[in-house]
Amino acid sequence: MIKRPVFLVTGADLAPQALALLADFDMVYAGKTPTEDDVVRLCKQHDPVGIIVRYSRVGAQAMDAAPSLRVISKHGSGTDTIDKQAAAQRGIQVVAAVGANAAAVAEQALALMLACAKSVIQLDQRMRAGHWDKATHKNVELEGRTVGVVGLGAIGLRFAKVANAMGMRVLGFDPYAQNLPTFVQRADWSSILSESDVISLHCPLTNENAHLLNASSLAACKSGVLIVNTARGGLIDESALLEAVRNGRVGAAGLDSFAIEPMAHPHLFCEEPRIVLSPHIGGITADAYVKMGVAAAHNALQILRA
Numbered sequence: 001m002i003k004r005p006v007f008l009v010t011g012a013d014l015a016p017q018a019l020a021l022l023a024d025f026d027m028v029y030a031g032k033t034p035t036e037d038d039v040v041r042l043c044k045q046h047d048p049v050g051i052i053v054r055y056s057r058v059g060a061q062a063m064d065a066a067p068s069l070r071v072i073s074k075h076g077s078g079t080d081t082i083d084k085q086a087a088a089q090r091g092i093q094v095v096a097a098v099g100a101n102a103a104a105v106a107e108q109a110l111a112l113m114l115a116c117a118k119s120v121i122q123l124d125q126r127m128r129a130g131h132w133d134k135a136t137h138k139n140v141e142l143e144g145r146t147v148g149v150v151g152l153g154a155i156g157l158r159f160a161k162v163a164n165a166m167g168m169r170v171l172g173f174d175p176y177a178q179n180l181p182t183f184v185q186r187a188d189w190s191s192i193l194s195e196s197d198v199i200s201l202h203c204p205l206t207n208e209n210a211h212l213l214n215a216s217s218l219a220a221c222k223s224g225v226l227i228v229n230t231a232r233g234g235l236i237d238e239s240a241l242l243e244a245v246r247n248g249r250v251g252a253a254g255l256d257s258f259a260i261e262p263m264a265h266p267h268l269f270c271e272e273p274r275i276v277l278s279p280h281i282g283g284i285t286a287d288a289y290v291k292m293g294v295a296a297a298h299n300a301l302q303i304l305r306a
């Protein structure tokens with residue numbers, strides 16, 4: 001029997017619509033949260049022509065373990081867990097399904113911003129404990145406030161558009177984006193820090209921006225700033241953020257991404273009611289899951305068939 005080419009998926013499953021596109025391939029699944037070693041082992045065992053990255057790191061060792069590997073296709077947008085330099089050196093192409101989960105993540109960022117501004121989780125917990133804080137608590141009104149959007153790509157621009165429709169002034173920081181829409185006012189980093197009432201991160205994690213928000217940048221923020229991070233945990237120094245929430249420099253933080261995932265439990269973030277948490281789920285709605293799978297399969301096939 002002729003052996004069919006293999007796709008390795010670093011996750012437990014793919015949407016049926018994506019699988020239909022890959023019907024000519026044998027599929028191998030690395031499980032729910034595979035380690036880099038799992039990926040290396042499966043590459044050695046199955047020599048895939050393509051890897052669809054849902055979760056996990058894919059480094060040089062995995063690439064070297066799969067001589068047939070030609071494409072690494074991200075089931076989503078951020079490619080920070082893929083060693084792109086090692087891939088380029090080996091002639092392996094890296095592609096991403098940018099845009100497939102943009103609506104989902106922009107909505108998650110808006111949900112976290114609103115949860116922070118309106119103390120949604122905190123007040124819910126207080127009421128369940130028998131408190132009625134109407135006379136003592138004041139929420140933040142977002143209309144007329146300034147939001148600093150960091151990264152003006154598929155997600156950042158969608159988020160910015162809705163924020164602007166809510167009456168917010170939108171400042172945007174992105175050294176690479178061109179032709180910004182009129183509702184975004186381009187700003188330098190120091191203006192983002194000094195003028196924003198809300199800062200929402202929507203840029204990739206790269207070598208140049210690790211700990212973009214750290215003790216010194218947080219100290220330059222407006223007192224009470226709301227921080228939203230649906231991008232990557234590594235963009236924030238988490239200890240500095242925790243300290244800034246505790247001392248009130250940061251009014252509240254809504255986080256969907258963490259330096260280490262899954263986030264450890266117990267974690268100091270869980271002790272702070274003004275930190276709202278979600279388990280890196282922004283990009284995962286039922287609709288986005290299908291769109292990401294289809295785009296990841298389609299992108300990989302385009303490369304294999306070129």
Ligand SMILES: NC(=O)C1=CN([C@@H]2O[C@H](COP(=O)(O)OP(=O)(O)OC[C@H]3O[C@@H](n4cnc5c(N)ncnc54)[C@H](OP(=O)(O)O)[C@@H]3O)[C@@H](O)[C@H]2O)C=CC1
Pocket residue numbers: 076077078079098099101102105150151152153154155156173174175176177202203204205206208209230231232256257280281282283284
């Ligand atoms: N929470 C979740 O589930 C999800 C999180 N994400 C995260 O969101 C990020 C953005 O996604 P998406 O909008 O689809 O990606 P895009 O590539 O469409 O947009 C990112 C934008 O940020 C720019 N950028 C790069 N470096 C910096 C920097 N140092 N400062 C400011 N801007 C920068 C990019 O420029 P250039 O194109 O030149 O690099 C690009 O314009 C992803 O990289 C990922 O980390 C994405 C999807 C799901």
Ligand SMILES: O=C(O)C(=O)CO
Pocket residue numbers: 075076077078079101280283284
């Ligand atoms: O698309 C991405 O980058 C993600 O984080 C998916 O969850």
